[in-house]
Amino acid sequence: MILDTETIKKDFPILDQQINGKTLIYLDNGATTQKPKAVIEAITEYYETTNSNVHRGIHSLSEKATKMYEDSRKAVQKLINAKSDREIIFTKGTTEAINTVAYSWGEANIQEGDEIIVTILEHHSNLVPWQQLCKRKGAKLKTVPLKSDLSLDMEAYKFMLSEKTKLVSFTAISNLTGTILPIKEMTKLAHELGAKVLLDAAQMTGHMPTNVADIDCDFMAFSAHKMLGPTGLGVLYGKEELLEEMSPFQFGGSMVVTVGEQNAVWNDLPWKFEAGTPNIAGVIAFHKALDYLQKIGLDNIREHDKELLAYAKEKFSKYKAVKTYSPENPEIASAALSFTIKGVHPHDIASIFNEENVAIRSGQHCAEPLSKVLGVSATARMSFYLYNDKEDIDRAMEALEKTLEIFKIEN
Amino acid sequence: MDLYSEIILDHYKNPHNYGKLDNPTISATEDNPLCGDDIQIDLKVENDKVTEVGFSGEGCAISQASTSMLSDKLIGMTLDEIKNFPNEEIYKMLGVQISPGRVKCALLGLVTAKKAAILSQIKK
Ligand SMILES: Cc1ncc(COP(=O)(O)O)c(C=O)c1O
Numbered sequence: 001m002i003l004d005t006e007t008i009k010k011d012f013p014i015l016d017q018q019i020n021g022k023t024l025i026y027l028d029n030g031a032t033t034q035k036p037k038a039v040i041e042a043i044t045e046y047y048e049t050t051n052s053n054v055h056r057g058i059h060s061l062s063e064k065a066t067k068m069y070e071d072s073r074k075a076v077q078k079l080i081n082a083k084s085d086r087e088i089i090f091t092k093g094t095t096e097a098i099n100t101v102a103y104s105w106g107e108a109n110i111q112e113g114d115e116i117i118v119t120i121l122e123h124h125s126n127l128v129p130w131q132q133l134c135k136r137k138g139a140k141l142k143t144v145p146l147k148s149d150l151s152l153d154m155e156a157y158k159f160m161l162s163e164k165t166k167l168v169s170f171t172a173i174s175n176l177t178g179t180i181l182p183i184k185e186m187t188k189l190a191h192e193l194g195a196k197v198l199l200d201a202a203q204m205t206g207h208m209p210t211n212v213a214d215i216d217c218d219f220m221a222f223s224a225h226k227m228l229g230p231t232g233l234g235v236l237y238g239k240e241e242l243l244e245e246m247s248p249f250q251f252g253g254s255m256v257v258t259v260g261e262q263n264a265v266w267n268d269l270p271w272k273f274e275a276g277t278p279n280i281a282g283v284i285a286f287h288k289a290l291d292y293l294q295k296i297g298l299d300n301i302r303e304h305d306k307e308l309l310a311y312a313k314e315k316f317s318k319y320k321a322v323k324t325y326s327p328e329n330p331e332i333a334s335a336a337l338s339f340t341i342k343g344v345h346p347h348d349i350a351s352i353f354n355e356e357n358v359a360i361r362s363g364q365h366c367a368e369p370l371s372k373v374l375g376v377s378a379t380a381r382m383s384f385y386l387y388n389d390k391e392d393i394d395r396a397m398e399a400l401e402k403t404l405e406i407f408k409i410e411n
Numbered sequence: 412m413d414l415y416s417e418i419i420l421d422h423y424k425n426p427h428n429y430g431k432l433d434n435p436t437i438s439a440t441e442d443n444p445l446c447g448d449d450i451q452i453d454l455k456v457e458n459d460k461v462t463e464v465g466f467s468g469e470g471c472a473i474s475q476a477s478t479s480m481l482s483d484k485l486i487g488m489t490l491d492e493i494k495n496f497p498n499e500e501i502y503k504m505l506g507v508q509i510s511p512g513r514v515k516c517a518l519l520g521l522v523t524a525k526k527a528a529i530l531s532q533i534k535k
Contacts, residue, residue, distance in 0.1 A: 344472075345469075345470060345471035345472060345475075346446075346447065346471075347447075347448075347471035347516065348415070348471045348472045351415075351471075351513070355414070362446070364444065364446075364447055368444060371447065377447030377448070377449075377469055378446060378447025406420070407415075407420065407472075
């Protein structure tokens with residue numbers, strides 16, 4: 001393996017857990033990743049030594065907290081190669097980042113008869129905000145389908161794009177099939193027709209290098225908790241000129257410079273979009289997560305994911321009763337392997353895996369339309385990260401065999 | 412441990428009263444879209460008493476087995492008795508420890524049956 005998982009595992013206290021003499025194998029990283037000690041300790045340390053409000057005091061604690069908070073923003077800027085830290089807005093997650101664009105940019109720019117394009121791969125958080133916006137505005141929502149090889153139907157996408165398209169909002173990586181979309185090409189095609197592009201990068205930023213200057217998307221949303229960081233924190237990236245034009249989505253303290261009885265003047269970017277006391281401890285701890293990712297290297301994580309997926313697919317494809325939902329081409333497949341077993345409901349699969357102390361997800365993974373298209377009411381999903389190794393997948397295999405045995409499924 | 416007892420697996424593989432009724436007095440459906448479960452219960456009711464039950468739909472072993480076990484009990488019950496059927500009875504029939512995450516699965520059939528009973532009374 002390209003990564004030294006034995007050493008990496010030691011950095012994650014939660015993985016050092018035994019149930020019935022079996023170590024915990026965590027394969028639900030698509031939902032959220034575990035946190036390294038450095039991140040956990042940064043939270044405690046912040047509350048023990050630095051706790052205070054940011055941008056609001058001249059006492060030393062507040063100055064220190066403000067500096068650490070803003071340093072973390074710069075680290076995010078560097079991670080995704082944004083032009084300026086004014087383009088980095090902290091939110092409470094991908095969902096809030098997308099809603100910010102829907103309410104702020106969407107309210108002002110989408111009109112009756114306009115069209116918004118999404119793909120069938122979307123997580124509900126990049127679908128429902130657009131459904132609602134289209135309903136409010138009398139706009140039309142179009143969905144790009146999948147091809148049978150689980151890649152996106154680019155011909156259909158090209159066909160759907162028109163002068164009416166005002167926004168294309170799509171996931172970089174599906175959380176269910178793991179499909180990696182041709183994000184650069186899709187962005188370019190949208191821009192040729194004058195549409196803006198929002199990228200849901202929730203499953204990407206922790207798994208491969210992300211370069212917004214190169215992708216050229218107008219907005220990008222992602223969550224800290226899916227890349228070793230704390231929950232309740234995410235990022236909205238937006239091109240400065242767009243953010244500059246946009247109205248705030250939430251109003252209150254911090255997002256204003258001066259307030260009268262009837263009127264207020266908005267603060268500069270990025271604070272204009274950060275109303276109220278933010279998740280300061282989370283932001284500061286997130287910096288440690290980014291340092292950790294940098295140390296391991298996102299290129300290496302991508303190679304590691306590929307290696308694990310190939311190994312898992314090879315193992316799982318041995319069973320006739322098992323069906324996997326993952327693109328055949330490894331270049332467009334990320335770190336998730338969804339599967340079903342004929343005759344066993346995914347819930348039961350996850351229960352038996354759990355008895356073996358292997359944590360996987362089952363259900364529709366917040367992507368109900370995609371499940372319908374794949375023709376399954378639900379799937380079980382293993383999703384990998386940098387601390388997983390082949391032995392973890394072997395343990396998943398044992399759980400799989402146990403499942404087949406309990407349900408007396410022949411192979 | 413051993414959530415998947417013989418009896419649960421047996422009901423899952425060979426569910427009792429499985430299938431739709433031709434002329435049900437009342438039908439009710441419930442689903443659990445996040446898990447991918449859906450269940451339909453058809454009842455034939457005569458003089459306020461259930462004479463026939465049919466259930467259909469897809470679900471995990473726990474929801475299917477509990478509905479199958481329940482379906483046997485429903486025959487001969489009055490609509491009021493169904494409405495007052497205690498959750499504990501379901502757990503007792505299943506005979507295994509149900510974790511909080513699986514409560515919804517275990518009770519999906521009962522919730523559907525209660526809905527059918529209520530609908531039937533409203534319809535009258
Ligand atoms: C592709 C994708 N988009 C969006 C989200 C939503 O992220 P959050 O719940 O952190 O807002 C997720 C998380 O499950 C996801 O996988």
